[in-house]
Amino acid sequence: MPIYTKGGDKGTTSLYDGQRVKKDSLRVETYGTFDELNANISLADKLCVSPKNKAILQHVEYKMFFLQGEIATQNTQKFLENSRTISDDDVHELEQIIDHYTTELPKVTSFILPGASLAGAQLHICRTVCRRAERQFVRFSTDTDVRPVLERYINRLSDFMYIMARSEDHEAYVQQVTNEVLKRYAQAMGR
Template sequence: MKLYTRTGDQGQTGLYGADRVSKAHPRVEAYGTVDELNSALGLARAHSTDAALDTDLEYLQNALFDVGADLATRSGTPYEKNLVRIDAEDVAFLEAMIDRYQEAAPPFTGFVHPGGTPAAAALQLARAVARRAERDVIRLLDVEEANAQVQVYLNRVSDLLFIMARAVNARSGLSEEAWTVKKRR
């Protein structure tokens, strides 16, 4: 089988089990940003030397494939039976992970500059992509029906990536650079 199909050469793509839509459709934008987020997590994993963090990031990467499938499949299609929709249980699992990482991070006292170790910097970049994915899902929900739990899930993913980055820096002995408000002249 060839990698290229030429079916998207006119700017259209097929949803899972549904009609073809513009590649700029809000649904495609949303799952495309989730794909970008998954790639950013791969970059974070490439920079990480922490086996436990790697395991958690691998879990997230697999879960993001589920998120993408959820977004790519409209309700009511026969293909819907082939996937598991994101639900409140998935959100609760992320919240437990956030709590676990929060124990390894210093108390939160305000905004910090993204950065630190290469792994933490990559996690902060992934966090920003997760926020964009969440906004894309909100735009999708404004124009058509989709699983609203995906938006909540992506909100938790961004929280998790933020606290993971802080924990990675803390474990590495790096102190965070706090945002300092510019003084008026």
């Protein structure tokens, strides 16, 4: 079965609820940017050193489908009846992760370069794509009714990406120091 439908050959696309809209509509641009973010999150989770961070990011990747699905639906009620949705619990979950990592990581006293490790750099890309998607979402929500919980979740999401980038940079630094200590120990022992 081919993956193409030819339905978009005239510049329109089908939404979750079956309605067709122009591909350059703000709705499509908004959920498309969140799709771009999700692809970048997937890359970040593959680059992560920390298994815990990988698992957290994979969990967020699944949540992104619910976010995108709701944005990709003109008939929100139909989506709410047929799919899982972003909830206040999801916002709280992001806040808990941010708060936990903020207390565990060394304090930041100045601006930091975006990514001292490969995973950290990729997570900063996620943060910036998320901010762009948030700006589009704000424009989109000016003329469209959206559930306020989506705005809160999206706003926490970029802070979440920032703290995950810091975590991965810290993990990479600890691993680098550990490897250097082991290397020097091995040299001192004549190995």
